Every structure is written in C-alpha cells, then in structure tokens.
Amino acid sequence: MIKYFHKFANPVRFLKLAIPIKKISGIAAFFTIFIGLIFALLLSPPDYQQKETVRIMYIHVPSAWMSLMTYGFIFLSSVFFLIWRFPLFLILAKESVPIGIIFTFSALISGALWGKPTWGTYWVWDARLTSFLILFFIFLGLKLIKDTFSNSSKGNYTFAYLSLVGGFNLPIIKFSVDWWNTLHQPASIIRTGGISVSNEMLAPLFLMALGLFFLFIYILLVSVEINIKEKSLINFRDSLKNN
Amino acid sequence: MSKEYLLEVKNLSCERNYKLIFDNVSFKLCSGGVVLINGNNGSGKSSILMCISGILEYKGLIKINKKYNDKIGYVGHKNALCEEDTIYEYLTFWKKIYNYKKDFNYVINFFDLRKYLEIPIKFLSFGQKKKLSFLRLQMIKSQIWLLDEPISGLDKRTRSLIINLITKHIEKGGGVIATSHQIINLRKVKNIMRVKID
Amino acid sequence: MSKEYLLEVKNLSCERNYKLIFDNVSFKLCSGGVVLINGNNGSGKSSILMCISGILEYKGLIKINKKYNDKIGYVGHKNALCEEDTIYEYLTFWKKIYNYKKDFNYVINFFDLRKYLEIPIKFLSFGQKKKLSFLRLQMIKSQIWLLDEPISGLDKRTRSLIINLITKHIEKGGGVIATSHQIINLRKVKNIMRVKID
Amino acid sequence: MTRLFILLLSREVKGYLFNTNKSWFALGFFLLCILIFPLSLGGSEDLLKKISISSIWICALFANLISLESLFKEDYKNGTLLQYHINRIPFFIIVFTKFICHWLFTGFPIIILSPLFLIFLSGSYENILGLFYSLLIGTPLFSLIGMPISALTLGSAARGPILVFLTIPFFLPIIIFGVLSVNSFSSGSFSEYYLLCAILSIGIIFLPYITIKILKESLE
Amino acid sequence: MTRLFILLLSREVKGYLFNTNKSWFALGFFLLCILIFPLSLGGSEDLLKKISISSIWICALFANLISLESLFKEDYKNGTLLQYHINRIPFFIIVFTKFICHWLFTGFPIIILSPLFLIFLSGSYENILGLFYSLLIGTPLFSLIGMPISALTLGSAARGPILVFLTIPFFLPIIIFGVLSVNSFSSGSFSEYYLLCAILSIGIIFLPYITIKILKESLE
Numbered sequence A: 001m002i003k004y005f006h007k008f009a010n011p012v013r014f015l016k017l018a019i020p021i022k023k024i025s026g027i028a029a030f031f032t033i034f035i036g037l038i039f040a041l042l043l044s045p046p047d048y049q050q051k052e053t054v055r056i057m058y059i060h061v062p063s064a065w066m067s068l069m070t071y072g073f074i075f076l077s078s079v080f081f082l083i084w085r086f087p088l089f090l091i092l093a094k095e096s097v098p099i100g101i102i103f104t105f106s107a108l109i110s111g112a113l114w115g116k117p118t119w120g121t122y123w124v125w126d127a128r129l130t131s132f133l134i135l136f137f138i139f140l141g142l143k144l145i146k147d148t149f150s151n152s153s154k155g156n157y158t159f160a161y162l163s164l165v166g167g168f169n170l171p172i173i174k175f176s177v178d179w180w181n182t183l184h185q186p187a188s189i190i191r192t193g194g195i196s197v198s199n200e201m202l203a204p205l206f207l208m209a210l211g212l213f214f215l216f217i218y219i220l221l222v223s224v225e226i227n228i229k230e231k232s233l234i235n236f237r238d239s240l241k242n243n
Numbered sequence B, C: 001m002s003k004e005y006l007l008e009v010k011n012l013s014c015e016r017n018y019k020l021i022f023d024n025v026s027f028k029l030c031s032g033g034v035v036l037i038n039g040n041n042g043s044g045k046s047s048i049l050m051c052i053s054g055i056l057e058y059k060g061l062i063k064i065n066k067k068y069n070d071k072i073g074y075v076g077h078k079n080a081l082c083e084e085d086t087i088y089e090y091l092t093f094w095k096k097i098y099n100y101k102k103d104f105n106y107v108i109n110f111f112d113l114r115k116y117l118e119i120p121i122k123f124l125s126f127g128q129k130k131k132l133s134f135l136r137l138q139m140i141k142s143q144i145w146l147l148d149e150p151i152s153g154l155d156k157r158t159r160s161l162i163i164n165l166i167t168k169h170i171e172k173g174g175g176v177i178a179t180s181h182q183i184i185n186l187r188k189v190k191n192i193m194r195v196k197i198d
Numbered sequence D, E: 001m002t003r004l005f006i007l008l009l010s011r012e013v014k015g016y017l018f019n020t021n022k023s024w025f026a027l028g029f030f031l032l033c034i035l036i037f038p039l040s041l042g043g044s045e046d047l048l049k050k051i052s053i054s055s056i057w058i059c060a061l062f063a064n065l066i067s068l069e070s071l072f073k074e075d076y077k078n079g080t081l082l083q084y085h086i087n088r089i090p091f092f093i094i095v096f097t098k099f100i101c102h103w104l105f106t107g108f109p110i111i112i113l114s115p116l117f118l119i120f121l122s123g124s125y126e127n128i129l130g131l132f133y134s135l136l137i138g139t140p141l142f143s144l145i146g147m148p149i150s151a152l153t154l155g156s157a158a159r160g161p162i163l164v165f166l167t168i169p170f171f172l173p174i175i176i177f178g179v180l181s182v183n184s185f186s187s188g189s190f191s192e193y194y195l196l197c198a199i200l201s202i203g204i205i206f207l208p209y210i211t212i213k214i215l216k217e218s219l220e
Ligand code: HEM
Pocket: A057, A060, A061, A064, A065, A068, A107, A108, A109, A110, A111, A112, A113, A114, A115, A116, A118, A119, A122, A128, A129, A132, A133, A173, A174, A184, A185, A186, A187, A188, A189, A190
C-alpha cells in the first residue's frame, strides 16, 4: 500500500501543486526577461573599457550561473533520490538535464564571443574554461544515459550515481579562478568581499538571472508534467489490457 | 505429512521494462518436492526463475527458509561457460568457488566428458555444454535447484541421467523448481506440484 | 517410385581441428522426403548440417541437384538474430534479402508474434527467438531445409505448428534434413529416412 | 546484385545511424583525442601549433583503430555472416558495404572536420588543403587495412596481440607518409600523395579479397 | 572471504597471462602509440622532447581506454556475473579483483616502462621521478574511473557514446593534473600530487561502490 502510494499518488499530488507554479513562473519569466533585456540592451551604460561588448555579460553571466545552479539541482535531486528512493526526484533530475545543456551551451558560446573582443581569442585552455567545458560534457553524458535507458527501468541508479560523481566539477569551476591564475576574471558579484559592480549594471544582470531562473522552473515543470502523465498513461493502458 | 517448506512464493508478479510479464503466482516448494512450471513460450517461466534467484525485481513475496542452506543452484540458458577455458579449468574454478571437497572425477565420468577434458569450451556441442553446467550444479551444496529447461537438447541417456540426478537430490531433502516443454519423467518423486502460468 | 534426389551425401567424413568427428555418412534426400539424423550428444549431428550448408570442410561427396533451386534454408543455434533490432526490422531485412514478395503479416500472426513487433530481439524469450528464425526460414524460396533441433524449447502449440510447416514444405516437393533428440511426429510424411551416427 | 548491394548498404547505414553505438563512437573518440592534446600540453600554444598535424593524424588513426574491432564482430557472433554464407550472398558485397560504411562514419567526418580542428589547434589557416587531401587518401587506407585485421580477430582468442602487432607495421607507413605529405604539400611536391594513391589503388583490389578469404575461414 | 578473493584474483591473473588476448593488448597499444609520436612528428627532436611527458600520459590514457571495454564484458555475456550473483559472491570482491588486475596489466607495466620511454622520447633524465610518481597515482585512477563506465556499457546499446562522453569529463581532469604535476615536481611544489592523491583516496572508496550498483542493475 505504501509502495503504491509512493509510486503513483505522489507525483500526481505533486502535479496538483506544480501546475499553478508552472503558470506563474512562465508569466514571471516572460516579464522579467523582457524587462531585463530592455535594461540590458538599452538602458544600462556601456563599459568604459569594453564599450558595447559588455552587453554580452547580461547573457553570459546569468546563463553561466544558471548552468551551475542546474547541475547543483540535479546533484541534490539525485542525493534525495538515493536517500529516499522517491521516483519524483529522479524525474526532476532527469528532466533538468536538457535545460542544463542549453544554459551551459549558451554560456559557452556567449563567453567565446565575448572572449574575441576582450582577450583576442575565442578560446584558451585555462582552468575555468576547461572545467566548464567538462561540465558541458558531463551534461551530455547524463543526457545520453537518460536517453539510452529511456524505455527501460534500468539506468535509474546509474543516472543518479553518475550525476553524483560529476559533482566534483562544480567546486572546480567555481574556484578555478582563485586557485589558478586564469584569463577569466574572478568573481566580482558572488564573493566573500561583497559586490564590486556598479548598480546600473547589477540591476539588469539580476533581472536576467531571475528571468532565467523562472524560465528554468517553467521548462522543468512542463517536462515533468509530460513525463508523469506519460508514465501514468502506460500504467493506465496496462490496466486496460489486464482487465 | 506437513513437511517444512524450502521456499515460498506468494503473489509474485514481475515487470520488465514497465511491461507486466506475469501476475499473482504462488506456490510452495517443500523439502523433497518438485515444482514444475508450465506455460507457453514467452509466458514468463524463465522470468520466474530469475526472480527467485534474485536477479529480477519483483513484487510480492519470495521467502527462502533460512533454516536450510539458502544457496541456490541455477542452470539456465547462460551458464557461465567461458568460451576459452577448457573443461578442466572450468570445473576446478567452480569447484574452488563452491568449496566442493570431493574429487570431480566421478561427476566427469558420469557424463562421459573425460576425453574432452582439455578441450576449450567453445568446441563443445550444445548438449555437451549443457552437461557441463550440470556438473557445476552438482558441486554446489544447495537445497534449491532452479532448472530452466533442463532436458531440452539432450540425448536419451543424458536425460535419464539428469532425471536420476534430480531424483537423488530430492531424496536427500532438496527441492527442485524446473520449467520444461518436454515431459520430465519423475516417476519416483511423489511430491510434484504443477504451476501453470500464462 | 524413383523420385529425383535433391541432395546426395556419400561417404561424408569431417575433421575439426584434426579430430575426426564422424565418418562414412551416406544418405539421399529426395524431393518430398525427410532425413532425420539421430545420435548422442556430441556425435556430430550439427556438424553434418554445417558440412551440407558449406561451412565446414569435409571429405566425401555432397551433391546438390542443380535442377532445383539450390538455395538452402538453415535454422540452427545461431540464427542471425541481431540483438538490437526489432522483430519488424529483422523480418523486413530478410524479406528483402530473400526477395520474398508476399506480405509477412500472415507468417507473423501464424506464430503469435504480432504484439512483439516493435520489441528489440534481445528482450524475447528463448522460444520466441526460435519462432522468429522459423519466420525467416519461411521466406526463403529453398527446397532444402536444414533444421538443427527444430522443436527443442518450444511449447506444444508451436511444436505442432512447426510440424505443420515441415509437412507443407514436403508436400510442395521440398526436402528436410533435421536433427532432434525429441520425437518429431511427422505422421503425414511417408518418406522418412533415419540416419544414425555415433 | 545491385539490389543486394543497396540493401546491405542501407542496413549498414541504418545500423550506424540508429544504433547510436557505432556512429558516434569513432567520431566521439576522435574529439576526445583531439581535446586531450591541447589539455595535456599544458597550454603551450607554440607546441600545439607544431604538432597539430601529427596529432590530427594520430587521432584519426586511433578513431579508426577503436572502431575496427567491432567491424565484423556482431555479424559473426550472432550468425548473420553464417546465414549470408549459406544463402550464397557474395561476400565481396558484404566486405565492400562494410568498408564504405566504416569509412563513411569514421574517416569521412574526420576529413570534414579536420580543417576546423587544424585551425582550432594551430590557430592558422595554412596546411588546411594539404591535410585535407592527405586525410582523403589516408583514411580509406586505414579502413581498408583494418578490414582483414578485424576479420582475423574473429575466430581467435588472441584478439589483442593481433590487432596491435599487425596494425603497427601496416598503419605506421601510412601515417608517416601522411604527415610527410602535408609538409611537402606547402613546398609544392606531391610525391607522397602519389605514393599513398598507389598504395590505395593496390589495396582496394587486394585487401577486400584477403578479407573475404579470412572471413570464410573464420566461419568454421 | 580471503579465500574467495585469492581465488578470483588468481583466475583473473590467469586470464590475463594465458589468454594472451588481454595482457598484451593494453601494453601493445601503449607501445604502438608511443611509437607513433616520434614517427609522426617527422623527426623534430626538439618538439619531441617538449611533448614527451604529455605523450606518455596520452598513451597511458589510450591504453587504458582501449582495454576498458572488455573489463566486464565477457563475464557478463556468458553469464558468469549472473552465477556470481546467484551464488552470493560479494560483488566488491569481484570489482576489486578486476580493478587490481586491470591496473596490474595496463597501468603497472606502463609505470615501469615510463622512465625508459621518457629517455627514449626526450633524451634526457630529468623529470623521470616526477613522471613515475604521477603515473603511479594516475593510472590506478584511470582504472578506477573506468570501472563504472565499463559497467555502464554492458546493458545498453549505446556503448560507444557512453564510453566517449563519460570518459572525457572524468579522465580529462586526471590527465591535466597529471601533466601539471610532472612540471611542478621539478620546481619542488607537490600540490597536484596531493590533489591527485585526494581524488584517488576518495575514488577508491566510492567508485567501486558505484560500479557494484551499476553492475547489479545491468544484470536484469
Ligand atoms: C568560453 C568562454 C567562457 C566561459 C566558458 C565562461 C564561463 C563562466 C562561468 C562558468 C561563470 C560563472 C562562475 C561563477 O559563478 O563563479 C562565468 C562568470 C563570469 N564570466 Fe565568464 N566565461 C567565458 C568567457 C568570459 C569572458 C570573455 C568574459 C569577459 C571578459 C567573462 C566574464 C565573466 C564575468 C564577469 C562573470 C561573472 C563573475 C562573477 O561575478 O561571479 N567570461 N563565466
């Protein structure tokens, strides 16, 4: 009975909770990103050194943050799944992988594009960039596992464990700028010494970050909803067959 | 006569890749008893054995009596036959694994495999490979034998040898769960239970 | 009634790795006839079939009548079942290879495999895999069928279906060479020849 | 005959495309190798530039080597080759389809990507054409030479040593001439290209033939 | 328990030694790779000297990678793992024996041979000790990380992509730190060694555990 409850009832109850949140975050994402883009592209001042190219920052930094956050989320969900064996956490973790890929990819591309005017090259093999590239590959690997075992019950624990192992990379990315001397600039916002960026640039940055965060929640909930409904459809079909 | 059970299966059902294979299977294997699982191709006989041996996940209850030796002997389609090893290597390895003290000369002669002793397993014929797996089975000190189609592809003589083996095992107080499409002629065994699944 | 032969085997002997497997086997397969090869495990039944199908080297004579279609249909232990393919892919591929014009819906329903059509072959049970190989066999336009233990591991219904298949093939003028440890109950076939090897 | 050829080719291609197993493997391995070079050199741009051509060749070789083993393996293990043989499907069709597909999915993408990686590794645009042409002749040679070796590993237990000790003597000349040819391309001499072409044209006749012989022998 | 351990270990070792298949494979591949480097560089001594350390590391990685796939494969295919499971043989024994043997026959010979090759490639005696130590920590890490990946490829069709995409992120850090550590050894700082040691000590606890989980899942 309890097993039954764990398996079906909870995701469905979760859906009840999730659908309103999904709608709200969808709307919120739209507006924050919209306003954020206006600020970022029109209202915020150009940098005195980097001129207009600084506007790439409003894409680059939020998506870099979000990709790190997404991986953190996958990591935590996997931990919870391994502790409590709650399938819902696994669904959450699995469905965030494609979103993470998108964020990581856009941070990579925007970073590379930003690198050309500021560093004179698209790519260097320094610690920050390399470790971030590795994160991208880890995301791809997880996506692969998710896909190859998609219509089988195997691979759940495999996915969870590997996302745990991949977690080693997060601190490396975060602190690579401090541990090694890299071309990439060290943290100027999320750091122990307090914020060191002017407010005019900070506002759109945070707006964009918030917007992407809402976007993340929105996409995640949509795909989780589809996933859960699909699963219950299978079970429904099976129960029809048996009767 | 209420003999003690070796293994109890209750309301067993099994899903593979979200597909229900079988449902609501219950039986009890007693010491000195045989359970024959019947069913069509694809009905899930092999899957039941795999559930019992702990490979597949299942719902329901499988209880193995801890009072007895709870080791399980399994002979199925895949029999740990390492193609490159010779028969001799194979047998000595598993003999050590199972801590089988006796010499295995007896078992080898039993199945007429002596002259193939130094041949790599990949050169054996289908039936010879099967015989070899039964040799391994005899070295396990286990009460419960799970046999997946034990006599298919074997000649008359070997079949009767294997039936003898089963009978002996049962007389010693063991239990056998077997699936088969052929009739296993266990005349001397009284406690035979037939389970039909579909 | 001197029917024409499809295949003639004379004084066949075969060595594998310098070991004589069998010696001096002779028989004739006529159109509408069945040759059943008997023998103990490891006596070389499968090897004979492999010689006929041209895989093993042999000494002696194997003559296939060129007047007839000289293609050979072979179902043995290895049946070209690519684990990752689905049944549907498997059948369409071999259908095209054999240039089989008819729809294979009929053959699929015949063996009750329709609902597994989209399942990868590795998920099938032992018997289902065997059925699948028989589906392939039916698509070859060949006179000579070589069947290595055609009915082992199959349930009653499938067994009788396969015996029907064989009977039909023979009625159409084909010939079958089969090995088996089980009794193949070919009541309607008159021209059965038994070859014993050891 | 053509029908059979197309049929087998399409099956092979399907296998590569949908059985994600194969198609990504060689290419992925190539990417992996290419990535490892700059990383393990510790960021010395200068060095990277100098070894860029060699490293692309080496990676192409490895990608080829690693996908070699499975060339005939599955068809052999599950008896498909056996059925082909029994059903009198000419083996040269099989061997050629295998060859074409193997090249198409390991050699070809590498050729296409090589200019990109050359720029990525060396940062300059010279040598692109030379590398492109030399790979264009070299990768089919890899696949061709690989085939009999792959066939050899089927029946025997000594897969490893065969693969290694046979590949060394046969692949090394190719890679040496390949790298040399790129250097000589910029100086306007094409002798290495001619040599490679000669090897290729001889190889395309004899190597499939040898492969067929070995395959048939392994079926026993 | 110890009895079982010794038994399985000796079987594994026998498999490597007599089944020439395995023992030569990794080492042979290593030799092949090492040979290709100087040959494909076209004889530029100077260059060779500079990339000698990286190339030895790269070759060690490849040798490891190429022998990874077959780590559990045979035991899985012929049902030995299944029998182990049914007969309640603790999987950690199996995994550890596999690990030890894999390292013993791919990592260890490479470590032993590495000074030789360093001299052969670079022509000088410096860095020998640094390379030796870094390989000593790095190669078991390769084997350790390789195990769960190898286990992963068992059940699934997507052997290739998994092997590639999972090895990249997990092997790359090791090779980066490995190469860095050799350079910093000569300058007297050992931070990379400590880091590698830390990863090793964490890995040796968790990675076999994860491997066991994945193996059991693949048995179904
Ligand atoms: C492909 C190249 C690049 C990659 C992969 C990359 C990656 C990242 C990542 C992962 C972060 C988040 C780190 C954290 O939260 O601590 C980040 C933040 C940042 N990146 Fe990049 N980056 C790249 C290029 C650049 C370039 C060219 C610039 C500008 C010169 C730049 C400026 C920044 C800034 C200002 C931050 C915010 C740091 C903070 O305050 O936390 N990045 N980048």
